[in-house]
Amino acid sequence: MTRTLNDLPTPVLILDRSRLLANVARMQARxxxxxxxxxxxxxxxxxxxxxxxxxxxxxxxxxxxxxEAEYFAKAGFRDITYAVPMAPQKLDxxxxxxKSGVDLKFITDHPAVAQAAAEAGQRLGVxxxxxxxxxxxxxxxxxxxxxxxxxPLAQKLSGALSxxxxxxxxxxxxxxxxxxxxxxxxxxxxxxxxxxxxxxAATRLRAAGFACPIVSVGxxxxxxxxxxxxxxxxxxxxxxxxxxxFQQGLGTCAMQDIAVSVLATVVSHHPARNHVLIDAGGLxxxxxxxxxxxxxxxxxxxxCRPNEALPLDGMNVHDVHQEHxxxxxxxxxxxxxxxHPPGSRLRVLPxxxxxxxxxxxxxxxxxGGSEIIAEWDRVNGW
Amino acid sequence: MTRTLNDLPTPVLILDRSRLLANVARMQARxxxxxxxxxxxxxxxxxxxxxxxxxxxxxxxxxxxxxEAEYFAKAGFRDITYAVPMAPQKLDxxxxxxKSGVDLKFITDHPAVAQAAAEAGQRLGVxxxxxxxxxxxxxxxxxxxxxxxxxPLAQKLSGALSxxxxxxxxxxxxxxxxxxxxxxxxxxxxxxxxxxxxxxAATRLRAAGFACPIVSVGxxxxxxxxxxxxxxxxxxxxxxxxxxxFQQGLGTCAMQDIAVSVLATVVSHHPARNHVLIDAGGLxxxxxxxxxxxxxxxxxxxxCRPNEALPLDGMNVHDVHQEHxxxxxxxxxxxxxxxHPPGSRLRVLPxxxxxxxxxxxxxxxxxGGSEIIAEWDRVNGW
Numbered sequence: 001m002t003r004t005l006n007d008l009p010t011p012v013l014i015l016d017r018s019r020l021l022a023n024v025a026r027m028q029a030r031x032x033x034x035x036x037x038x039x040x041x042x043x044x045x046x047x048x049x050x051x052x053x054x055x056x057x058x059x060x061x062x063x064x065x066x067x068e069a070e071y072f073a074k075a076g077f078r079d080i081t082y083a084v085p086m087a088p089q090k091l092d093x094x095x096x097x098x099k100s101g102v103d104l105k106f107i108t109d110h111p112a113v114a115q116a117a118a119e120a121g122q123r124l125g126v127x128x129x130x131x132x133x134x135x136x137x138x139x140x141x142x143x144x145x146x147x148x149x150x151x152p153l154a155q156k157l158s159g160a161l162s163x164x165x166x167x168x169x170x171x172x173x174x175x176x177x178x179x180x181x182x183x184x185x186x187x188x189x190x191x192x193x194x195x196x197x198x199x200x201a202a203t204r205l206r207a208a209g210f211a212c213p214i215v216s217v218g219x220x221x222x223x224x225x226x227x228x229x230x231x232x233x234x235x236x237x238x239x240x241x242x243x244x245x246f247q248q249g250l251g252t253c254a255m256q257d258i259a260v261s262v263l264a265t266v267v268s269h270h271p272a273r274n275h276v277l278i279d280a281g282g283l284x285x286x287x288x289x290x291x292x293x294x295x296x297x298x299x300x301x302x303x304c305r306p307n308e309a310l311p312l313d314g315m316n317v318h319d320v321h322q323e324h325x326x327x328x329x330x331x332x333x334x335x336x337x338x339x340h341p342p343g344s345r346l347r348v349l350p351x352x353x354x355x356x357x358x359x360x361x362x363x364x365x366x367x368g369g370s371e372i373i374a375e376w377d378r379v380n381g382w
Numbered sequence: 383m384t385r386t387l388n389d390l391p392t393p394v395l396i397l398d399r400s401r402l403l404a405n406v407a408r409m410q411a412r413x414x415x416x417x418x419x420x421x422x423x424x425x426x427x428x429x430x431x432x433x434x435x436x437x438x439x440x441x442x443x444x445x446x447x448x449x450e451a452e453y454f455a456k457a458g459f460r461d462i463t464y465a466v467p468m469a470p471q472k473l474d475x476x477x478x479x480x481k482s483g484v485d486l487k488f489i490t491d492h493p494a495v496a497q498a499a500a501e502a503g504q505r506l507g508v509x510x511x512x513x514x515x516x517x518x519x520x521x522x523x524x525x526x527x528x529x530x531x532x533x534p535l536a537q538k539l540s541g542a543l544s545x546x547x548x549x550x551x552x553x554x555x556x557x558x559x560x561x562x563x564x565x566x567x568x569x570x571x572x573x574x575x576x577x578x579x580x581x582x583a584a585t586r587l588r589a590a591g592f593a594c595p596i597v598s599v600g601x602x603x604x605x606x607x608x609x610x611x612x613x614x615x616x617x618x619x620x621x622x623x624x625x626x627x628f629q630q631g632l633g634t635c636a637m638q639d640i641a642v643s644v645l646a647t648v649v650s651h652h653p654a655r656n657h658v659l660i661d662a663g664g665l666x667x668x669x670x671x672x673x674x675x676x677x678x679x680x681x682x683x684x685x686c687r688p689n690e691a692l693p694l695d696g697m698n699v700h701d702v703h704q705e706h707x708x709x710x711x712x713x714x715x716x717x718x719x720x721x722h723p724p725g726s727r728l729r730v731l732p733x734x735x736x737x738x739x740x741x742x743x744x745x746x747x748x749x750g751g752s753e754i755i756a757e758w759d760r761v762n763g764w
Contacts, residue, residue: 084705085649088725110650267467343470
């Protein structure tokens with residue numbers, strides 16, 4: 001029996017496949033134009049179906065947790081980079097995945113972790129493949145490309161010839177500060193900084209005699225607006241599959257490109273407070289308020305009718321409690337309550353699709369209309 | 383084999399049972415002292431084991447989702463109030479639970495929902511029990527106690543004698559604005575406002591001839607500091623089982639009362655940026671920053687050694703990305719990196735335990751030491 005948006009319990013996560021396909025095609029064209037491999041970061045979608053649409057059935061992909069690595073490995077993916085700095089305790093789990101046939105690479109920027117990897121690899125009888133994390137200006141993880149510890153770290157990651165334990169797979173950076181840009185020109189400049197940093201590190205490593213096969217960059221804004229990626233081998237954007245209000249405010253996508261939304265039900269009206277109450281709150285939407293940086297007043301999301309692409313003016317989610325979302329509010333124009341009776345449905349476009357998606361175990365997939373054409377699972381947790 | 387904190391993968395959610403028991407005993411004593419029933423709100427713990435410690439094996443309890451209602455019903459709980467305004471589409475699911483033997487009450491403040499409940503009850507052959515939601519100053523859901531629609535709403539919820547469909551079970555309010563108080567004296571005043579509002583509504587209903595058996599209040603701050611609950615029959619605090627940094631900053635608990643924390647692993651150091659990187663970020667901790675209102679600089683959580691109750695100075699989580707937490711930072715005193723080598727463990731006290739807990743499917747339970755004495759499940763989602 002055909003199910004529609006009206007048949008679903010709320011809140012649920014809706015994925016518009018036609019938008020997803022267009023977003024994926026846009027990024028595939030970018031990778032081709034720039035001459036690099038697309039290794040999408042599945043931290044956003046956490047979904048085999050989405051990964052397969054982006055890169056086919058075996059990879060290459062990027063993941064943010066070992067739960068993702070195991071989920072994708074089970075589905076047949078074989079070329080996976082775990083792009084959060086490695087904890088020594090996780091080496092055994094990675095070793096087991098490598099033994100199962102997965103080329104699972106990890107990152108580090110700390111000599112003690114490199115040492116632990118070499119020892120664990122020898123103990124487990126596997127050769128780990130590690131990338132050195134380079135900081136290109138974000139200031140989160142990574143060493144500077146001109147750091148004094150780059151070469152000693154590479155040395156530690158190069159193992160012994162007879163019993164390697166670990167080998168250097170390359171260098172990797174992430175220009176997450178592109179999210180703080182205030183213009184597309186600034187994103188272009190940050191993309192060039194990202195490229196220069198990681199290529200500089202690769203050049204130093206090669207000059208010192210180390211192989212450095214992978215030179216990896218990636219964030220959705222820089223992947224979309226880089227002018228040139230000479231010297232780079234791959235890019236790892238993640239958010240582009242869905243986009244969100246943050247990206248729309250930054251100028252990297254249109255409102256009509258946002259592919260995920262939370263379907264919610266109107267549960268009450270409070271005319272004296274000028275708000276409509278929906279059953280999607282801080283858990284269903286997440287408490288990420290990042291989109292307000294670019295578009296003040298966004299609140300916790302913008303609201304569309306189920307079959308309309310553009311949000312309704314004056315109906316932003318101005319406040320959330322755990323299971324309550326408040327639309328309209330004291331600073332908004334007078335709400336048209338008759339248009340949204342209790343039981344009517346609305347879709348909330350998320351501020352940050354990575355955070356909102358993580359609250360749901362599946363996508364209800366549409367092709368932009370009301371009909372549910374599929375359910376796709378997700379992997380959450382750790 | 384005995385497992386300890388060192389054996390767990392990270393990030394994971396740790397629950398200190400001894401603190402939980404003390405927190406529960408404190409609230410049980412409050413309910414007894416105030417002469418009301420404790421109907422804890424399980425939106426925080428979402429756990430049968432926690433609910434049983436608080437009120438025994440069948441209730442009374444409060445829930446925030448129908449997923450919680452079904453989970454607790456399956457575990458044998460029979461007296462449940464679903465305290466988020468009812469959506470008409472959820473009536474069939476509630477009806478099925480009632481038919482299975484659960485006294486599942488819900489709330490509304492809208493005549494259209496009352497009408498839908500009456501019709502659905504008659505169609506399904508059940509008598510729904512509804513409470514009218516009263517606003518006592520929070521301004522989220524509920525009507526004012528002196529609202530003109532109180533009596534018409536009660537009329538709609540009183541059904542027909544021959545075929546009731548729905549009946550009025552009472553009135554319910556939530557002084558969530560107690561979280562915005564700046565002193566314990568202000569919490570006391572808000573607790574009295576909460577009591578007065580709901581008792582006024584009950585009095586009006588009874589004067590008009592309606593039965594109003596349940597008169598329900600509840601928030602953790604007001605439950606802890608109310609002076610008198612004359613006219614009230616029950617209270618529904620939720621957060622008290624675990625507390626968190628918000629409550630500690632508000633003055634309702636001590637740091638040593640916080641019963642949940644996120645166990646994380648150090649993955650790198652960046653001395654030039656004065657931060658330690660852990661594998662618990664915006665998903666593992668939540669992006670709730672509420673605790674900074676009372677204690678600026680709290681960031682996304684405070685950090686303890688695994689076996690210490692008090693947080694380390696200068697090691698707050700000052701920034702998070704999806705899977706990265708940054709401790710220390712440019713505004714903190716110089717970090718003692720040698721004390722926290724890669725692979726070492728730390729516990730993060732959460733800003734808001736309701737939001738942080740929702741990211742995990744289970745608790746690893748300790749009695750304050752390193753040994754894991756149990757795993758308790760949780761119900762998430764909707």
